Amino acid sequence: MPGRVIGEVGPLFRLATERGEKTAELAGRLKHNAREKADLPAVGDWVALRADWGAHRVSIFAVLPRKTAFCRRAAGNVVENQVVAANVDTAFLVTGLDFDFNVRRIERAVLLARESGAEPVIVLSKVDLCESFQSRAEETQKAAPGVSIVGLAAKLGRGLETLSPWLEKGKTIILFGSSGAGKSTLVNALLGEERQLTREVRGHDHRGKHTTTRREMLILPSGALLIDTPGVRELGFLGGEDALLSAFSEIEELATLCGFGDCTHRNEPRCAVKSALAAGDLDPTRLASYFRLKEEAQASQRKGLKQRRR
Ligand SMILES: Nc1nc2c(ncn2[C@@H]2O[C@H](COP(=O)(O)OP(=O)(O)OP(=O)(O)O)[C@@H](O)[C@H]2O)c(=O)[nH]1
Ligand SMILES: [Mg+2]
Ligand SMILES: [Zn+2]
Known part of the structure; x- marks a missing residue:
């Protein structure tokens, strides 16, 4: 039976399947045959399941080939890749137009999105806190030639419609951005309900609070799949030349x-x-x-x- 990974809970995986949501463990063979962490499932992966309904056990015995993958080097002495999210079509790179705004960080985020194979879209959030959206947008565009840029204020429900081209049914979108950028507020606005916890940030010293603590996939009314993530400092550039060329x-x-x-x-x-x-x-x-x-x-x-x- 096919399934899609929608979350990780310790060593277990939350899956969406044709029989509803299931929790699954890794089959021993998958665990033992994995050469590196990147061979194991990540949020967004399509996986092959074996279910023993009598025993209420579901196990993942294979990870299907990935269309796109956000990778990082796993921590530790051995160079080992790890997948953060798979099969993502679009990456919303969220930057708050408050103290969060940093062109160099956006530049790097675009590069990482390109390296994954997903389309980057720059989301300048909290437009209500900024008097010069136009000049911020122009500055951003210079650092990200050819990349779409949208401005919105999720908290006020303003500008959400600008995201609709990327929110078609069946599409997978991931949100990246520093802690406090407004990712979860955007998720809630798009869902039309307060699903994700959000928390106030007041200045530089309040950064890195990490209100959201794990990656999780949610389904939007449009049928698109949205992955909320904790504020990132977690991705590293693995060195894709092509990504550098296009960025x-x-x-x-x-x-x-x-x-x-x-x-x-x-x-x-x-x-x-x-x-x-x-x-x-x-x-x-x-x-x-x-x-x-x-x-x-x-x-x-x-x-x-x-x-x-x-
Ligand atoms: N003024 C204004 N504030 C906003 C807007 N969007 C979000 N915020 C506020 O920004 C703060 C942080 O928002 P979150 O959505 O929790 O940020 P996050 O990116 O999910 O943060 P982490 O989960 O820690 O990564 C909250 O106080 C929100 O109310 C906006 O459009 N305008
Ligand atoms: Mg959050
Ligand atoms: Zn030269």
């Missing part, structure tokens, strides 16, 4: 015009990136981010490779 498309486009095919844009002659910078056509903070994330990607790749050779 910094304006730099990559310039790079095709550089004199050397493998130009690093540091001190080569005939470098189109440096020319654009000198002419004021490229934002220096964008280039700095690009260099930083590229280095991070390479370091991450090296670490992974070293581990695999052992």
Whole structure:
């Protein structure tokens, strides 16, 4: 029987199945054959179940291939990947237009979404607390070329309709953003009921309170599936080159015009990136981010490779 993982409770998994909601354990063989944590089920995974209705036991014996996956490196000495959420179509990257607003963080979130295979959508929340939405949106767009940006105030029910293109029946959406960004408030507004606990935050010192403590999938009236998450600092860039290319498309486009095919844009002659910078056509903070994330990607790749050779 097929099922979809909608939550994790300790070593057990909550599943949506054609027979309703079930709690399941991992079959021993799945546990033993897993080479790394990423081989085990995560929220959003489609799984194959074996049910012994007489004994009221359901076990997961296989994880079906994933369409998309948000990964991170699992904590510990061994380099091991772990899946945070699977089969997500769209990632709502939620940023509050209060003290939470940080373009560099948005830039990184877009990169992580791209690496997962999901479409990033930037949600600027709490528009009621901001007098200059337009300029914030423009600043954000420069750091995220080609990415859709919406503004809303979930607490007041304002702007929710701007999300409807991504909330079609059967689509899976995940919410990412720092603690206090307003993710659960948005979930409740879209559900039309106070399902998720929310909590007030007052300033920088109140960050990281983590009102939501685990990932959970909820079904919206539209038939879309929404995954609420605890405020994240949990994702790391694993080093996908393609993700970097699409997240910094304006730099990559310039790079095709550089004199050397493998130009690093540091001190080569005939470098189109440096020319654009000198002419004021490229934002220096964008280039700095690009260099930083590229280095991070390479370091991450090296670490992974070293581990695999052992
Ligand atoms: N003014 C205003 N406040 C909002 C809005 N949306 C959310 N808030 C407030 O922001 C605070 C944090 O909201 P939550 O929804 O709990 O934040 P969260 O992102 O789920 O936080 P974690 O679960 O800790 O990750 C609450 O006090 C909300 O009432 C909004 O549109 N306008
Ligand atoms: Mg929350
Ligand atoms: Zn160059």
